[in-house]
Amino acid sequence: METNRLEIARLYHRFGFGPRPGEFKAALANGLSATKTALLSVPAVDSGAAQVAEPNITNLGTRPDQKTSALIEFNIALRQQVKDLPLWWLDRMALSDHALTERMTWFWHGHWATAIGKINHAYPIYVQNQTLRKYALGNFGEMTSAMINDGALQFWLDGGENTAKSPNENLARELMELFVLGVNRYTETDVRELSRALTGYQIERPSGKVTFNAKRYDSNIKTILGSSTTFNGISAAAHLVAQKDSAKFISERFWFRFISSQIELPSENSLEKSFETRDISKLVVALADSQILSNPSYSIVKPPVEWFIGVARYLKLTPSALKTPGQLLSYLDKLAQVPFNPPNVGGWPTDESWLSSASAQSRIQFAAWLIKQADLTALAAIAPNKRIAWLQDELGVLSFSTRTRLALNGVKGTPAQLLQLAICSPEYVVSA
Amino acid sequence: MDTLSRRKFLQLSGAAAVGAAAPLLTMEDIAHAAQARPLPLGTPILIMVTLYGGNDGLNTVVPFTDPLYFSMRPDISYAPEKVLKLDEQLGLNPAMTGIKSLWDQKKVAIVRGVGYPKPDRSHFTSMAIWQSGAPVSRLNSGWLGRWVESQAVDPMLAISLGSVLPPLLAGEKRSGSALPLGGLVIPTGTFAKDCQKLAQAVSTDNKLMAAAATSMRTLFSVSNTVTPVLKMPAPVADDLPTVNGGNAGGDSNLAQQLDVVAKLIAAGSPTRVWSVSLGGFDTHANEANAQAELLGTVSAALSRFTSQMKNTSRGKDIVMMVYSEFGRRVKGNASQGTDHGTAGPVFLIGDRVKGGFYGDQPSLSNLVNGDLSVTTDFRDIYAAVLEDVLKTPAEKVLTGWKSKGQYF
Numbered sequence: 001m002e003t004n005r006l007e008i009a010r011l012y013h014r015f016g017f018g019p020r021p022g023e024f025k026a027a028l029a030n031g032l033s034a035t036k037t038a039l040l041s042v043p044a045v046d047s048g049a050a051q052v053a054e055p056n057i058t059n060l061g062t063r064p065d066q067k068t069s070a071l072i073e074f075n076i077a078l079r080q081q082v083k084d085l086p087l088w089w090l091d092r093m094a095l096s097d098h099a100l101t102e103r104m105t106w107f108w109h110g111h112w113a114t115a116i117g118k119i120n121h122a123y124p125i126y127v128q129n130q131t132l133r134k135y136a137l138g139n140f141g142e143m144t145s146a147m148i149n150d151g152a153l154q155f156w157l158d159g160g161e162n163t164a165k166s167p168n169e170n171l172a173r174e175l176m177e178l179f180v181l182g183v184n185r186y187t188e189t190d191v192r193e194l195s196r197a198l199t200g201y202q203i204e205r206p207s208g209k210v211t212f213n214a215k216r217y218d219s220n221i222k223t224i225l226g227s228s229t230t231f232n233g234i235s236a237a238a239h240l241v242a243q244k245d246s247a248k249f250i251s252e253r254f255w256f257r258f259i260s261s262q263i264e265l266p267s268e269n270s271l272e273k274s275f276e277t278r279d280i281s282k283l284v285v286a287l288a289d290s291q292i293l294s295n296p297s298y299s300i301v302k303p304p305v306e307w308f309i310g311v312a313r314y315l316k317l318t319p320s321a322l323k324t325p326g327q328l329l330s331y332l333d334k335l336a337q338v339p340f341n342p343p344n345v346g347g348w349p350t351d352e353s354w355l356s357s358a359s360a361q362s363r364i365q366f367a368a369w370l371i372k373q374a375d376l377t378a379l380a381a382i383a384p385n386k387r388i389a390w391l392q393d394e395l396g397v398l399s400f401s402t403r404t405r406l407a408l409n410g411v412k413g414t415p416a417q418l419l420q421l422a423i424c425s426p427e428y429v430v431s432a
Numbered sequence: 433m434d435t436l437s438r439r440k441f442l443q444l445s446g447a448a449a450v451g452a453a454a455p456l457l458t459m460e461d462i463a464h465a466a467q468a469r470p471l472p473l474g475t476p477i478l479i480m481v482t483l484y485g486g487n488d489g490l491n492t493v494v495p496f497t498d499p500l501y502f503s504m505r506p507d508i509s510y511a512p513e514k515v516l517k518l519d520e521q522l523g524l525n526p527a528m529t530g531i532k533s534l535w536d537q538k539k540v541a542i543v544r545g546v547g548y549p550k551p552d553r554s555h556f557t558s559m560a561i562w563q564s565g566a567p568v569s570r571l572n573s574g575w576l577g578r579w580v581e582s583q584a585v586d587p588m589l590a591i592s593l594g595s596v597l598p599p600l601l602a603g604e605k606r607s608g609s610a611l612p613l614g615g616l617v618i619p620t621g622t623f624a625k626d627c628q629k630l631a632q633a634v635s636t637d638n639k640l641m642a643a644a645a646t647s648m649r650t651l652f653s654v655s656n657t658v659t660p661v662l663k664m665p666a667p668v669a670d671d672l673p674t675v676n677g678g679n680a681g682g683d684s685n686l687a688q689q690l691d692v693v694a695k696l697i698a699a700g701s702p703t704r705v706w707s708v709s710l711g712g713f714d715t716h717a718n719e720a721n722a723q724a725e726l727l728g729t730v731s732a733a734l735s736r737f738t739s740q741m742k743n744t745s746r747g748k749d750i751v752m753m754v755y756s757e758f759g760r761r762v763k764g765n766a767s768q769g770t771d772h773g774t775a776g777p778v779f780l781i782g783d784r785v786k787g788g789f790y791g792d793q794p795s796l797s798n799l800v801n802g803d804l805s806v807t808t809d810f811r812d813i814y815a816a817v818l819e820d821v822l823k824t825p826a827e828k829v830l831t832g833w834k835s836k837g838q839y840f
Contacts, residue, residue: 158716158767166766170716173772177554188553188801262639299640336596344484344711346556349596355643356597356610357587357651364627401636403645407629417623425630426637426644 004032005398006432007293011039012396013302013431014258015288016099018310021378024396036288040100042137048097055088057081057126059207081122086329086339089129090305090319094312104136104284105129106305107257109339110347112147112179114156116340124152124208125340140250140278141241144180148198148233151208157345159210160203164218167195174345180240182249186225193222194240197231247275254287260298261350300431301351304335304359311367311423314395315374322373331369334362355429363429367420379415387412391422398432400425470700473745476784476821477697479706480576480600481686481754482563483730485713486555488723489759489776489804493542496523500796505764508720518542522793527728530735531779538787539738541780541839545794545807551758551774555714559757563600565814566831575814576705577603578829579822587650591696592707593689600707608705609650611692628652686710686729690737698744704822713756717767730754734781747783751821751840753813754779761802774803778813784821784840791837812837 008027012019016039019027027035060077064070093102109132116125128150135143147153154160157171172195176186186194200217203210222231224239231239240246251271255264265271274286292298302310308331312319322328332338336359342348382390388408392400400408404425411417422428471477495501496512497520515523516532524532534540548567552558561567565575573581580590581603590601590608601608631649633642689708696703710730715723734752741747759776775794791808798805815826815836827834 158769161717161765161767161769163766168716168765168767168769169771173553178556183552183554183557191553297638299638301640301644336594344555351640352602352607352643353596355640355647357647358594358610359596360644360647360651399636401634401641403632403634403637404630406632407626410626410629411623417626421626421630424627424648426641429644430638430640432638432641 001399002028004028004294006296007032007290008035009396009398010293010431011035011288013306013310014300015039015284016103017093017306017313019394019396020313021316021394025393028393032290039098040285040288042101043098046097046101048095049092049102052088052091052095055081055084055126057085057088057122059123060121061206063206078120078122082116083326083329085116085122085126085129086341087320087325089339090309090312090328093305093309094317094319099313100284101133101136104280105133106339107254108132108136108143110257110342111253112150112153113342113345113347114152114340115342115344118156119152119205119208121206121208123206124150124155127208128152129340135280137281137284138279140246140275140280141238143280144237144241145234147179148201148237149210151203151205151210154201154210155203155205155208159198159201162195162199162201163216164196164199165216167192167199167218169195171195172198175237175240178346180237180249181243181245182252185243185245185249190224193224194231194236196220197222197224197236198233201233241278244272247272247278251275251283254283256350258287258300259292260300262299263297296432301354302429302431303348303350303354304332304337304363305339307363307423307429308332308366308370310395311370315370317370317374322370327369331362331366335359335366360424363424364420367423368416371416371419376415376419379419384412387415387418391418395422395428397422397425397427400427471702471704473749475704475749476823477704477706477746477750478817478821479690479693479708479750479752481730481734481752482598482600482707482709483713483726483754483756484555484559484709484711485715485756486558486758486760486772487713487727487756487776488715488719488770488773489756490762491719491723492525492528492727493518493544493777494523494525495521495793495796497521498796504762504796505770507768508764508770519789522789525724525727527724528731530731531781532731534735534738534781535787539781539783539785540787541785542789543778543780543808543813543837543839544789544791545775545804546755546778546791546810546813547758547775547806547808548810549806551803551806553758553772553774555757555772560599562755562757562810563598565811565829567811569831571831572599572602573604574598574600574602575829576707577601577607579705579818579824580608581606582824582829586702587653588701588703590705590707591701591703593692594709598707598709601705608707624652687733687736690733694737694740697741697746697750715760715769716765716771717769719764719769738781749784751780751782751784751817753817754781755810759804762796762799762804763802774800775806776804778808778810780813780817780839786839790839808837809833809835811835813839816840 012024060074064074096102114128119125131146131150157174158168159171162168169191173191176191177183196218200212201210202213219230221228224231224236227239252265271283271286275283319328329338337348388405404427407421408418411421494510494515496515502509514526517523531540548561563574564571576590583589587609592598592601592608592610597607597610631645633645686708693706712726741750755778756776758772758774760770760773764770794804794807811830811833812835814830815833816839818824818826818829820840
């Protein structure tokens with residue numbers, strides 16, 4: 001096996017969405033160090049991403065009254081936006097020349113998991129996605145501060161209902177548990193005190209605009225994690241981000257989503273220190289450390305969106321141009337992962353959750369549907385007895401097992417079936 | 433990495449055990465089994481109903497004579513004349529008429545104040561604790577997943593409706609199966625044979641690749657027995673009013689899940705545990721309507737299912753257990769809702785159940801940090817379900833837990 005094949009395969013599948021045709025073979029020739037530098041350095045201009053037009057997602061205003069024709073128009077426009085939004089993002093993931101920015105934005109969407117269903121307007125979710133992209137590789141403190149002022153997140157977690165007179169703990173609890181510190185790193189009193197600090201926000205739902213109403217704000221002293229002062233939402237968030245536990249927690253979450261959800265982050269690790277300044281790009285570099293990448297025990301199952309984008313990038317498919325885009329969203333729904341629709345505020349599950357018999361079935365059908373719309377001339381031009389080895393490199397697979405080789409061998413004369421089995425094989429569904 | 437060191441690593445870490453432990457089943461084996469060995473009549477069947485989001489127990493089983501209930505929840509309490517009275521102190525949420533009728537037939541056990549030591553108010557941690565059944569040792573496997581592992585291998589033994597398997601049915605080495613609504617459509621002909629080759633376990637598989645292969649194997653074995661059954665009509669509930677030839681009672685995702693379960697049970701599926709669920713119980717705001725609608729859905733779906741099954745030879749064998757990850761804070765918040773709390777009621781429903789109240793009703797005057805105190809450990813219920821419904825010693829599955837309730 002070539003030197004660093006595992007490390008390079010992992011760089012492509014985990015810090016991107018998998019290789020485009022020919023990329024993996026070229027990367028093996030370039031070596032690990034050059035490949036890592038190339039995949040982790042975001043270029044100033046991305047012409048692939050630039051060709052994806054911004055979606056026509058606008059503030060549709062307040063929902064019109066029942067039984068008026070304006071309501072019908074409103075509903076049609078909203079339905080269109082709710083469909084256009086994920087397609088636009090999937091296009092960006094598939095068509096960006098440099099995948100890291102979208103890959104990180106996707107991670108943060110699962111981290112600050114907000115679902116469009118409760119918001120019931122596309123515009124605030126679109127704004128949130130732009131915020132997450134802006135800070136995807138930036139400063140975590142600035143990101144958290146921006147998220148406190150994010151209308152979609154505030155509405156999703158009842159921030160507008162949290163007032164001095166009677167606090168609603170939803171946002172405060174999730175901020176500590178799921179977004180910044182991690183479970184059991186605070187007391188129930190801290191949650192209650194933080195919810196007082198987060199009072200005063202109001203959200204205008206159609207626009208997602210967050211305003212501050214001093215009359216609803218609790219201006220008294222709060223004690224959060226041992227510090228007492230007149231915290232407000234922004235200063236309390238900064239206080240949480242400054243905790244050592246915050247570096248620990250974000251390191252753990254990166255580890256969980258990019259490296260392994262089976263094996264915990266070792267207590268001796270370089271991640272927490274790399275995140276001292278809360279610079280996300282430094283944490284990404286620490287995570288792509290060669291010692292981590294070369295450890296064979298850190299395999300991970302590709303969640304459905306990552307699996308699909310990997311296939312789309314390899315087959316040069318544009319998600320929104322598939323026939324039909326509605327069918328695409330329906331396949332993703334069957335696999336239980338549609339962008340902007342996480343199952344709950346904890347984000348999507350991992351690993352074995354994606355390996356039910358039901359998802360195996362949907363994946364086989366989905367694969368056939370995608371391959372039918374792709375140009376397989378390059379694969380067909382390879383001699384049948386060389387196709388399996390060729391696909392292993394094209395798809396960036398570490399090594400097809402004897403089982404999979406046997407299965408592929410049976411269909412090697414038929415490019416469509418060969419590819420279908422290859423992308424449904426355990427070695428492609430799981431990043432080794 | 434060379435393959436030799438990789439294999440050695442996998443052997444040392446035990447990660448290759450999935451492939452090694454699960455013998456390969458052929459389609460013929462399973463198809464034959466479903467016809468030749470349908471679940472013996474009289475075998476108890478467990479249906480787990482999970483309510484995700486934290487169902488508000490105090491507005492499910494309402495202490496309608498307690499003045500503290502009204503003073504602490506001025507905006508979201510139910511007046512005594514509205515509740516469905518169960519005794520002199522407690523009444524069901526007005527939306528739960530179906531379950532009230534089953535209660536009147538002595539088929540409902542309500543276990544009060546159920547929880548676990550050191551309650552956690554995180555949805556995820558608390559649900560993980562409930563589903564693992566291990567509040568102290570925090571195992572990664574589910575309590576029914578460990579039960580699956582205590583039984584002979586059969587992909588149809590425990591089935592969850594929907595495409596994502598809940599941790600409840602996940603074992604260390606073997607798990608229950610997942611079944612999407614609408615059934616399974618799989619490749620046919622020679623291509624199916626090539627697909628099935630991907631299901632073979634090999635020694636080079638790591639744990640996750642072995643799980644991927646297993647999912648393919650289970651797909652082919654389950655679908656062959658399940659698909660024909662799903663095409664049959666659901667059993668008819670002839671004691672419910674019908675609308676346009678169908679049973680009244682509304683259509684919801686929970687009802688759809690239970691429809692599939694009803695068909696498969698009626699057909700003799702050798703399945704002893706089913707898992708269905710309904711989400712949306714996280715009522716931080718505007719709780720009254722939202723929760724009543726959800727409880728109405730649960731109540732209607734379960735009573736409709738009971739009526740459907742009554743006409744089959746399996747009706748007497750079914751036990752349903754309804755639970756949620758926690759109850760909610762006693763005091764309402766300013767948004768006509770409630771925040772995360774602790775203990776809540778668990779419902780056991782079926783002919784085998786000795787109807788009535790179990791466990792003490794948590795006191796509203798003796799709260800712990802504003803929350804109800806736990807009066808029954810959920811492991812008492814799990815132990816009873818394991819031993820009295822699934823006929824399996826509970827202690828090992830529940831990592832040494834020894835006490836159990838007497839609900840059956």
